[in-house]
Amino acid sequence: MEKDRQVKLQIDKVSLSFGGVSALVDVSLDIRDKEILAIIGPNGAGKTALLNCINGFYKPQKGEIYYEGQKITRMRPDKLARLGIARTFQNIELYTHLSTQDNLMAARHVLMEHNFIAGALYLGWAQKEEIEHRQVVEEIIDFLEIAPIRKRIVGLLPYGMRKRVELARALALGPKVLLLDEPMAGMNLEEKEDIARFIIDVFEGQGASYPDTPVLRDGIRSIILVEHDMGVVMDIADRIIVLDFGRKIAEGTPAEISSNPEVIKAYLGKEK
Amino acid sequence: MGSHFGAVQESYAQDLAIFRTKLHWGALFAFLLFLFTCPLFFSDRMLTIMTMIGIAVISVHGLNILTGYCGQISIGHAGFMAVGGYASAILCAKLGFPFWIALPCGALTAGIAGLIFGLPSLKIKGFYLIMATIAAQFIIIWTIIQLRSITGGPDGLSVPKPAIGSIVLSSKANYFYLVMAFTCLATLLAKNIVRTRTGRAFIAIRDNDLAAEVMGISLWSYKLQAFFIGCVYAGVAGSLLIHYYSFASIDQFPFMDSVWYLGMLIVGGMGSTTGAIMGAVALRLLDELITMVGPILSAAVAPQAAASLALISHGLIIIIFLIFEPRGLHHRWEMIKAYFRLWPFSHEE
Numbered sequence: 001m002e003k004d005r006q007v008k009l010q011i012d013k014v015s016l017s018f019g020g021v022s023a024l025v026d027v028s029l030d031i032r033d034k035e036i037l038a039i040i041g042p043n044g045a046g047k048t049a050l051l052n053c054i055n056g057f058y059k060p061q062k063g064e065i066y067y068e069g070q071k072i073t074r075m076r077p078d079k080l081a082r083l084g085i086a087r088t089f090q091n092i093e094l095y096t097h098l099s100t101q102d103n104l105m106a107a108r109h110v111l112m113e114h115n116f117i118a119g120a121l122y123l124g125w126a127q128k129e130e131i132e133h134r135q136v137v138e139e140i141i142d143f144l145e146i147a148p149i150r151k152r153i154v155g156l157l158p159y160g161m162r163k164r165v166e167l168a169r170a171l172a173l174g175p176k177v178l179l180l181d182e183p184m185a186g187m188n189l190e191e192k193e194d195i196a197r198f199i200i201d202v203f204e205g206q207g208a209s210y211p212d213t214p215v216l217r218d219g220i221r222s223i224i225l226v227e228h229d230m231g232v233v234m235d236i237a238d239r240i241i242v243l244d245f246g247r248k249i250a251e252g253t254p255a256e257i258s259s260n261p262e263v264i265k266a267y268l269g270k271e272k
Numbered sequence: 273m274g275s276h277f278g279a280v281q282e283s284y285a286q287d288l289a290i291f292r293t294k295l296h297w298g299a300l301f302a303f304l305l306f307l308f309t310c311p312l313f314f315s316d317r318m319l320t321i322m323t324m325i326g327i328a329v330i331s332v333h334g335l336n337i338l339t340g341y342c343g344q345i346s347i348g349h350a351g352f353m354a355v356g357g358y359a360s361a362i363l364c365a366k367l368g369f370p371f372w373i374a375l376p377c378g379a380l381t382a383g384i385a386g387l388i389f390g391l392p393s394l395k396i397k398g399f400y401l402i403m404a405t406i407a408a409q410f411i412i413i414w415t416i417i418q419l420r421s422i423t424g425g426p427d428g429l430s431v432p433k434p435a436i437g438s439i440v441l442s443s444k445a446n447y448f449y450l451v452m453a454f455t456c457l458a459t460l461l462a463k464n465i466v467r468t469r470t471g472r473a474f475i476a477i478r479d480n481d482l483a484a485e486v487m488g489i490s491l492w493s494y495k496l497q498a499f500f501i502g503c504v505y506a507g508v509a510g511s512l513l514i515h516y517y518s519f520a521s522i523d524q525f526p527f528m529d530s531v532w533y534l535g536m537l538i539v540g541g542m543g544s545t546t547g548a549i550m551g552a553v554a555l556r557l558l559d560e561l562i563t564m565v566g567p568i569l570s571a572a573v574a575p576q577a578a579a580s581l582a583l584i585s586h587g588l589i590i591i592i593f594l595i596f597e598p599r600g601l602h603h604r605w606e607m608i609k610a611y612f613r614l615w616p617f618s619h620e621e
Contacts, residue, residue, distance in 0.1 A: 057486075078486075078487075078488050078489055082488055086486075089483070093486075095475055095483070095484075096479050098476075098479065102472060106484075106487065106489075109488055110487075114468065119469055120461040121461075121464065127288070129469075131285060173487060173488065
């Protein structure tokens with residue numbers, strides 16, 4: 001039954017090495033429509049390297065990556081963003097001197113069209129577009145409950161809030177595939193629960209609550225989640241992929257993964 | 273909703289506007305009225321100073337977009353002014369173009385020169401890009417000297433008095449109006465660019481070029497756009513400068529000016545349209561102050577110091593700002609405004 005779902009993103013025998021160090025070795029995996037896929041593994045297993053390959057930071061030496069059947073292996077990151085792949089970063093990478101609202105507006109870039117000449121003249125086209133996209137940004141701000149920090153400079157926000165703004169910025173891009181690189185790292189339990197709830201809400205879509213904002217109304221139907229917190233991963237992922245030393249060592253449902261002896265050895269520790 | 277305390281925006285258009293309150297509009301009209309009546313009560317010397325300030329403001333707006341907003345540090349801005357100035361001078365003097373066509377052509381030429389010298393920014397950044405832009409300054413001046421048959425080389429080039437239609441801008445007052453009109457327009461356009469899509473892309477590249485690319489901003493396209501816009505501004509400023517003197521000379525575009533434009537940006541505050549104006553005005557006024565008190569001071573202390581007084585004081589001011597107010601006059605101004613917004617209850621919730 002699972003195989004029937006359309007494959008969104010296909011990674012086909014990707015290998016990546018830096019000099020003599022292999023970061024990824026022959027990694028193959030599919031991300032299908034309507035699933036949250038978690039990638040787990042010990043530090044240095046190649047999780048972030050894999051995300052970096054998907055959104056064009058790293059050019060893998062071998063293998064191909066396909067997005068909806070289209071080869072995207074060596075495409076520039078900004079082109080991939082236009083195709084509908086958005087991500088958040090392990091170490092927050094926001095535009096530190098802009099306000100929350102402007103960070104989100106900056107992410108609407110690919111969906112806006114006016115050039116610097118229209119922008120310079122402002123009245124007319126540019127103003128209309130600015131207002132249109134500001135409305136979408138406000139919906140996302142409302143959804144992620146960050147209205148109080150709307151006009152605050154993000155560089156001065158506390159860590160948890162910046163993490164949330166980064167998620168908001170990824171949503172503002174209106175993506176079809178969302179890559180989340182440790183969205184809960186360094187958070188306390190309460191903050192983790194908030195983010196987990198937001199991820200599920202984003203995945204499921206909010207329907208009539210946000211009728212004018214497609215990304216919130218319909219949800220993002222393919223999410224890749226790189227995360228260390230096993231509790232969270234087991235709870236919200238549909239499928240889990242385990243990497244160790246750049247190799248895929250297991251793949252399956254949370255139940256299968258938690259009972260897989262190889263995974264327990266590599267990741268959870270031998271005692272269990 | 274009834275009445276509000278403070279400024280409350282009720283629509284996105286209102287929230288996005290530059291002039292939001294009656295006070296803003298009042299200040300704008302008072303300022304425009306002041307500019308308009310300046311020639312009535314100011315001497316020619318004072319008008320010259322203000323004209324030069326206006327030209328500097330236009331130039332620094334360009335550098336602010338390139339360096340302050342997009343983060344591509346350039347120490348070749350006077351060179352790009354020279355391209356614009358010479359292009360429009362040649363069109364006027366050799367080909368008989370009218371001033372109002374030559375000026376935009378000059379600006380465009382400077383913009384294209386900016387695109388060419390902006391190409392290294394696609395591969396290099398920071399310190400290495402600074403070196404490349406310094407090279408641009410020297411290459412441009414060298415080229416102007418070599419193309420003696422067109423540019424007049426080191427001898428310079430005489431340009432006819434600018435005229436718009438039948439009005440010859442021969443008086444200081446006329447030219448003052450022209451420059452102020454350009455300055456106000458340049459300020460408005462610069463502000464609009466930086467608060468819309470393109471400006472946010474510039475800031476994204478400045479603050480985090482990796483994230484900007486992942487969020488769909490084409491680095492090469494927007495870096496080159498920043499160079500183009502910044503250098504078009506330089507071209508307009510260069511043209512206005514040359515037509516003011518009715519003479520084009522490489523001495524009008526020295527390397528040190530490129531450094532001082534960056535200094536104006538530091539003093540005013542990078543990445544702020546208001547800051548660009550404040551910095552240009554502050555350093556130009558400092559110049560005038562030194563010209564006035566310099567001779568008195570040097571006669572009293574050391575006669576041989578008179579020549580270098582301007583250099584020393586400029587350098588000193590920039591160092592002082594870098595240490596005590598690296599975010600410039602603009603930031604200081606924001607702090608003062610914030611203080612009075614809360615006054616007399618000086619605490620934030």
